[in-house]
Amino acid sequence: MRIDIITIFPAFFDALDISLLGKARQTGLIDLQVHDLRDHTHDRHRTVDDTPYGGGAGMVMKPEPWGDALDAVLPQATDAAAGPAVDGPLVIFPSPAGVRFDQAMARELAAEEHLVFGCGRYEGIDQRVVDHYAARTRVRLVSLGDYVLNGGEVAVMAMIEAVGRLIPGVVGNPESLVEESHENGLLEYPSYTKPASWRDLEVPPVLLSGNHGAIAAWRHDQQLERTRRVRPDLLPEANAENTHSTRG
Ligand SMILES: NC(=O)c1ccno1
DSSP: OEEEEEESOGGGGGGGGSHHHHHHHHTTSOEEEEEEGGGGOOSTTOOOEEOOTTOOSSOEEOHHHHHHHHHHHSOOOOOGGGOSEEEEEEEEEEEEEEEEOOHHHHHHHHTOSEEEEEOOBTTOBOHHHHHHHHTTEEEEEEESSSSOOSBSHHHHHHHHHHHHTTSTTTSSOGGGGTSSTTTSSSOOOOOOOSOSEETTEEOOGGGGSOOHHHHHHHHHHHHHHHHHHHOGGGSHHHHHHHHHHHHO
């Protein structure tokens, strides 16, 4: 997979040189490039923002640097009349106004060949950038959750971590990806390791029993209990009820 990140804070992504993602970059599993938006400015101050039309607080990111930066990482525009390329790169702009990122989207993105992440700052990027590229390739605004960050960089780090670990070969043991929270729609069960007793707290005896059937059943029960307690909205019956209510 190829990943391009456009940002005014390239150093933010130095952490992608370490751990599993760093190894995936070294082995060529992931070709990840970070681009400084200011390299696509042409004035002495390397200006990337200006005051908003219509007034209001804050600054808006100018379209010209974004146009130059995105043109540099996207395939040359084909016939505009043909509409957005369905097999081209997917351009993602993190935004609180975007669709919610979740494990299903992480799996979807892990199947892409080329992702381009545009990190907005200030009050955001001039809307014409989104509109222009949506006519040329697939563009998606994606939100980590219902809160506001100072920019897209933290959201991109989280998405790249969630997506990168699903790419075959990145995580040593693919089995470890199976019984995780949200993989089967439930939260994961609690985990324990040696010692069997720690500060008068014991490992659940079933886990020491060697009875694999009983262990599997206990773990599933734990998933259900934890999901009911922490995230009842994830339970199938909650979704079935919602489906019914949305039909009116
Ligand atoms: N909630 C978000 O994903 C976000 C991205 C940028 N600011 O907030």
